[in-house]
Amino acid sequence: MPQIVDHVQVPVVAAGGVVDGRGLVAALALGAAGVQMGTRFLLTKEAGTASYYRKALLTSTEEDTVLTRAFSGRPARGIDNEFINQFETSGVEPLPFPAQNHLTSTIRKEAGRQQKQEYSSLWSGQGLRLLQRDGEEAGAVVAQLMNEAKSIWRGWNKTAQDPL
Numbered sequence: 001m002p003q004i005v006d007h008v009q010v011p012v013v014a015a016g017g018v019v020d021g022r023g024l025v026a027a028l029a030l031g032a033a034g035v036q037m038g039t040r041f042l043l044t045k046e047a048g049t050a051s052y053y054r055k056a057l058l059t060s061t062e063e064d065t066v067l068t069r070a071f072s073g074r075p076a077r078g079i080d081n082e083f084i085n086q087f088e089t090s091g092v093e094p095l096p097f098p099a100q101n102h103l104t105s106t107i108r109k110e111a112g113r114q115q116k117q118e119y120s121s122l123w124s125g126q127g128l129r130l131l132q133r134d135g136e137e138a139g140a141v142v143a144q145l146m147n148e149a150k151s152i153w154r155g156w157n158k159t160a161q162d163p164l
Ligand SMILES: Cc1cc2nc3c(=O)[nH]c(=O)nc-3n(C[C@H](O)[C@H](O)[C@H](O)COP(=O)(O)O)c2cc1C
Pocket: 015, 016, 017, 018, 019, 036, 037, 038, 039, 040, 042, 123, 124, 125, 126, 127
């Protein structure tokens, strides 16, 4: 992050594995202008995430995630499953995006209808161990994040007695 920040003249948004206020503060300390969070919001009330997908997010760790081109033709991280397994061991080269995405969409739609996580794309970042609650309101998640970040900041101000 600091290397990117030093090399570009535009604001840098940190993305990937930021799940709470600690991640936000860490990213800001490394020079980011802000963060983008994906996975944490998949568990919010407002997200249209299926219940089997929510369960997979809450019971998996980063070690269960893999980068795959199996679903869309472009590399993306998701929770490993039978679809990825079969595709990756088949030796078949995925078609270029968006053809592969189009090709697999019927399977994924039907898997969703049947609530089958083994044949769905379970997109996920690597901050899974930090996810705890399902069904929080998105606004409450943002408010909690800001409170956590502020309390870290206040803690620093309280303890920093000018170490120099
Ligand atoms: C449901 C979902 C769909 C995503 N779709 C895309 C996508 O189409 N293109 C892309 O570049 N990243 C996509 N991502 C990855 C996000 O860019 C990623 O979640 C973001 O970098 C934040 O990381 P985090 O999920 O660890 O918070 C997706 C992530 C999720 C959870």
